[in-house]
Amino acid sequence: MHNSVSKPFLAVGLLRSVHLVTLCNLHKKAYLPRNDSNTRVMSGIIPSDEKFHMKTKLLLIVLSLLSIHSCFAQTNTEVLNSEKPRKNVVFGTFGIWPMYSTIMGHYERAIIHHPNTFGNSIGIRLGAGYSTVWTDGGGINYSTNVFTILGREINHLEIGAGLLLAPWTLTKKYNLFPSFNLDYRYHKPSGSLILRTGIGWPEAVHLSIGYCF
Numbered sequence: 001m002h003n004s005v006s007k008p009f010l011a012v013g014l015l016r017s018v019h020l021v022t023l024c025n026l027h028k029k030a031y032l033p034r035n036d037s038n039t040r041v042m043s044g045i046i047p048s049d050e051k052f053h054m055k056t057k058l059l060l061i062v063l064s065l066l067s068i069h070s071c072f073a074q075t076n077t078e079v080l081n082s083e084k085p086r087k088n089v090v091f092g093t094f095g096i097w098p099m100y101s102t103i104m105g106h107y108e109r110a111i112i113h114h115p116n117t118f119g120n121s122i123g124i125r126l127g128a129g130y131s132t133v134w135t136d137g138g139g140i141n142y143s144t145n146v147f148t149i150l151g152r153e154i155n156h157l158e159i160g161a162g163l164l165l166a167p168w169t170l171t172k173k174y175n176l177f178p179s180f181n182l183d184y185r186y187h188k189p190s191g192s193l194i195l196r197t198g199i200g201w202p203e204a205v206h207l208s209i210g211y212c213f
Helices: 002-031 036-041 048-083
Strands: 088-097 099-112 119-133 140-150 155-166 175-186 195-202 204-212
Touching: 088 195, 099 140, 099 155, 099 204, 140 175, 155 195
Parallel strands: none
Antiparallel strands: 088 099, 088 204, 099 119, 119 140, 140 155, 155 175, 175 195, 195 204
């Protein structure tokens, strides 16, 4: 990728240098009489206008080389920025189910990340939120999941499973429950916005919006 991006900039810079040098030569010849050129060379005397053209030529060559270097530097920066992996995501979720609703916040970290393959990534997610059972109040719950994301480009399938710590018993004591999710995830490889929707527990039927960095 780096070579394919850099070669056009190099070619343009070299062509620019050749073009400028050619123009200088043509301009110099226009001002130097032909019948006098051999005499000047033999005598070792360089007229002032020829010195000026030589200095102009050298200046243009230096400027062209600096332009090529600038193109390389810009290309390297763009390549590094585009290839920098984004493994962290934060997002909020609102979920609902008959007689149940929840609002949760999540942080996830991709442990294995290969955005250009179908097995996009595998990671760990931590979450916390407040869930309400309409007939029996509610409480704060905590979850941890292992998840995998499948698919290239923009559209992905997300599958996750883990544990949930919640006070959903008659005694209101915290107990462990299984958690899971099956989601569609929208995320451009070069973008920061993440949208996801699906079904799971404790998220129920949910919609999430998040930021990748």
